[in-house]
Amino acid sequence: MNRPFLIAQISDLHLKAGQRLTYGVVDTLGALRRAVDHLNRLHPRPDIVVISGDLVDFGRPDEYAVLHPELARLEMPCYLVPGNHDNRQHLLAAFADHAYLPMSAGAPLDWVVEEHPVRLIGLDTTIPGAHGGQLLDSQLLWLDEQLAGRPDAPTLLILHHPPFISGIGHMDREPFINASALEQVIARHPQVERLLCGHLHRPMQRRFAGSLSCVCPGTSHQIVLDLQQTAPAHFNLEPAGYLLHRWQAQQGLVTHNAVFGEYPGPYPFYDAHGLID
Numbered sequence: 001m002n003r004p005f006l007i008a009q010i011s012d013l014h015l016k017a018g019q020r021l022t023y024g025v026v027d028t029l030g031a032l033r034r035a036v037d038h039l040n041r042l043h044p045r046p047d048i049v050v051i052s053g054d055l056v057d058f059g060r061p062d063e064y065a066v067l068h069p070e071l072a073r074l075e076m077p078c079y080l081v082p083g084n085h086d087n088r089q090h091l092l093a094a095f096a097d098h099a100y101l102p103m104s105a106g107a108p109l110d111w112v113v114e115e116h117p118v119r120l121i122g123l124d125t126t127i128p129g130a131h132g133g134q135l136l137d138s139q140l141l142w143l144d145e146q147l148a149g150r151p152d153a154p155t156l157l158i159l160h161h162p163p164f165i166s167g168i169g170h171m172d173r174e175p176f177i178n179a180s181a182l183e184q185v186i187a188r189h190p191q192v193e194r195l196l197c198g199h200l201h202r203p204m205q206r207r208f209a210g211s212l213s214c215v216c217p218g219t220s221h222q223i224v225l226d227l228q229q230t231a232p233a234h235f236n237l238e239p240a241g242y243l244l245h246r247w248q249a250q251q252g253l254v255t256h257n258a259v260f261g262e263y264p265g266p267y268p269f270y271d272a273h274g275l276i277d
């Protein structure tokens, strides 16, 4: 493929059932509908969509029942990993048609997709019942083996929990437990172009073992940018957004941070006389 391959990333949908507002405030279903419409209208259209966890708010079957038909409206394939608000068993039951997901609900939902110009590896960083994240030793071993098997394939890892401290106090209280062990694995495999994360509900980047870990904004509410250790667990309704990753073999992976919604413009820089004065 000579044309660029486009990966849209969305995250932290936090859907509820019964038209309820999330935390009594946020219309997460309306936000997801706007996001799906936006991605379908993009030109050029993304080739795939990846979703980095917290698909629903309480991991309930009725929430996944609302989510499934909304994601089915995407006009391109989409790939999911769970977040700490998800429930593996209920997620798998609702998304049985997502053939890349493993069949066993008891184990972490790790997966590999080989059919695109970039290799996708989904990692389940959730700890059932907990807010923070980790990867089990068995998952790290599996990941190391997967990466060793195709060292020349540019690879994206999709995982919910970012493996670093953000500086936002309340989000750091349950950090990624074994980030350094993951870092050691990634350091052995320079074909890892990005770690695509969610959880923090605002765009962020950090160098990670010679690769780059980046966090996608939420499709609805954002975490308040408060870099104090005492930062309380607050969200706001700043413009919701997504990441658009553009892969071309000669040019590498370029990540664009974009927002949903309508804004004034576009306006031209130039007219018939040159740069507008």
Ligand SMILES: [Fe+2]
Pocket (backbone or CB within 6 Å): 012, 014, 054, 083, 085, 199, 200, 201
């Ligand atoms: Fe979230």
